[in-house]
Amino acid sequence: MSPDDWHLTENLDAFLARAEDFLQSRPALHTVQLTVTEALRTRGDAYGPDAPVFGLLEQAGEVRATFLRTPPRRLSVTPLTPEEADSLAVRLADLGHLLPGVNADHDTAISFAEAWQRHTGTIPTLHERERLYRLGTLTPPEPFPGGRGRVAGERDREQLMLWHREFVTDIGGTPSADNSSWADTRIAHERVTLWETPDGTPVSMAGRTPMVAGQIRVAPVYTPAHLRGRGYAGAATVEVSRAALAAGAAEVLLFADLANPTSIGLYQRIGYRPIADFAVYDF
Template sequence: MTTDPRAPAAWRLTGDLGVFLADAGAFLRSEPALHTALLSVTDTLRVRGLRVYGDGAPLFGTYAGADGTVRGAFVRTPPHRVLLGPLDALGPEAPEAALALAGQLAEAGPGLPGVAADHATAEIFARAWEKRTGTGASVVVRQRLYRLGTLTPPEPAPPGAARVATGADRALLARWHDEFAEAVGERPAMAAEEWAESRIAYGGVTLWEAPDGTPVAMAGVTRRTAGQVRVAPVYTPADLRGRGYGGAVTAAVSRAALDAGAAEVLLFTDLANPTSNGLYQRLGYRPVRDFVQLDFAR
């Protein structure tokens, strides 16, 4: 990106994914764990098309200083919350940069539903949004990002074995995708059938099967980007929980990711669910940073 050396630091917005990745790619890859959501979303947009998350046109942005160095980035895929990368690199500039972004997003179009970011960044942006629009924010879910250390599979493992989902599992994956969204109280990021197709295309879901061949749990994983993958979602139907299937399939998909060359294996948990947080820590996942999803008042 060519930048006027006299220009002040500012956000550059674009609807062109290629332009955004050219500008922001090195910055996102410099901290792949903290940018995992932006990396996986932009990778999906690149592979599956710009309207995979909804009918609205995506909007991308980078925050660069006078020297052109990118120090912040966001992705918005309507109708979903804006994904805002950490503003750590901005230091004391962060509130002013957040206020500028709030103004640009408010002018870009109505209906921004909220923000998803690390806790500190989300709070800074929420204050800026309220100052700019008069609209407050409420917490939807508090999350913790974990990174896999030493994988410790559950012992003993439940009966059965893991296998990668195939096209024959399409209907099951779509149904479980929607059941998972309902269980966590969130609107799905994409249509169930599209999600199933996208994951099957690269072997992105592992099933745990009972000895009779019945699938009893699943764990998804994003494509490897910048050396990292993220486990998501992990789902066991309500009537099959408490038998160790979720832990077994998470361990299996984590091991497969490591064996395939992932430098980092990540996952998010809901901090309101102590069971899952305890389980993943027993498997060897260690806390990285807390994140939050906020909704803006309508």
């Protein structure tokens, strides 16, 4: 296998023309790339200062794997063999790409991180281990907190901006200086569900991605620290999962941090079942 088997482009339409069928062939394992490319397609050319980079591995006219990177985020890669991971690392290193990290299924992430270290001397650091879950039978947890779920609207804009900033900080990300576009997009498309107490106070949120290839992913789920342990996140997740099913999703997915056994136990009680483990490395 040659590193030149990897074809790179900054043109989203050109990438999807060759890679879309491959991505849709395994919508659960490819959920990140499906949802990111759908968001980019909806947004048009409003990428910011750094354009995304897309790539695909094509052999004998068949797409075998893909990657994308939307700066400043990490490289996202579909499952690769160690040989394929090595060839991608060589290709990107030879082109002078500076990567902040990689996010992929567990084995691919390890293979690419090791290859990147071999070819660039950069030492990878494990940032997070995640597990991808698929919803089976939705089962509200017991006891269920008092209150109700409702779709976030314009009056919740400041709340969503604050909670999104806090969520990104919680997971070790870098908060954006402007969370308004994140909130505005989700309000416009009714993609965040709030759980509120009987007096109408919002206490938790759960978002969902647009439906692509029949799958919707629940993200993010967030409850402020001082309100945790009361069942609010579970209630919000149940409500947003119901919304995803009502929208016609064949698969409802979510990622859970393996370092958070409380969340993992909650999602399993609700009815989510594990599909695959993922890993995130920083370079």
